[in-house]
Amino acid sequence: MRRFFSCFSSRYCGGATTSDPDITGAGEEDDIISRLPDDVLSSIVSLLPIKEAARTAALSSRWRRLWASNPLVLDDIDLILSNPRHVSAVTNTVTSAFIAHPGPFRSVSLRTYFSDADKDKYALRHWIRLLAAKRVQDLALSNIP
Structure with missing residues (x-):
């Protein structure tokens, strides 16, 4: 099993395995960015070059809406x-x-x-x-x- 070290918080200082659900996000339906409100994501998409902004539409229907609304x-x-x-x-x-x-x-x-x-x-x-x-x-x- 591969190990890595993280000191982003005292909870994770020291070794953790990649099978640790708190580290890998196992059991979570989406990532941290996807938890941001639409207006924040829309601002992010609006700052991207058009080619990259268009690529976000492939992520999900929510991202398609964000690109379309910009x-x-x-x-x-x-x-x-x-x-x-x-x-x-x-x-x-x-x-x-x-x-x-x-x-x-x-x-x-x-x-x-x-x-x-x-x-x-x-x-x-x-x-x-x-x-x-x-x-x-x-x-x-x-x-x-």
């Missing part, structure tokens, strides 16, 4: 300005995030770059349709020329 703020201008060739990749990532988010969206704020190219016009129309279908309440869209 404003979706995507700001891709730094990526695009650092390398204009990233425009297509960033556009695809944003589109994937819109599709993956269950909606409704409370708030979406986007600063991006679209040229007059047909593919850019299509992407912009697609975004607006997706956001409308997912009942966006507040939309701020800025096109950086």
Whole structure:
């Protein structure tokens, strides 16, 4: 049996085995983070990068609700300005995030770059349709020329 030492409290100072239910959480239905109130978890999710926030939705229906209740703020201008060739990749990532988010969206704020190219016009129309279908309440869209 593997042993470890912990001094987080006087109760655990010294050796404990991994089979100790107080250490392993055996018999508990959820972890410490899951015991936090929704407003605290929502604040945590809102601070995550969009890709990581989206991954929390896979944890449980509660986490899916938390992600869906957060404003979706995507700001891709730094990526695009650092390398204009990233425009297509960033556009695809944003589109994937819109599709993956269950909606409704409370708030979406986007600063991006679209040229007059047909593919850019299509992407912009697609975004607006997706956001409308997912009942966006507040939309701020800025096109950086």
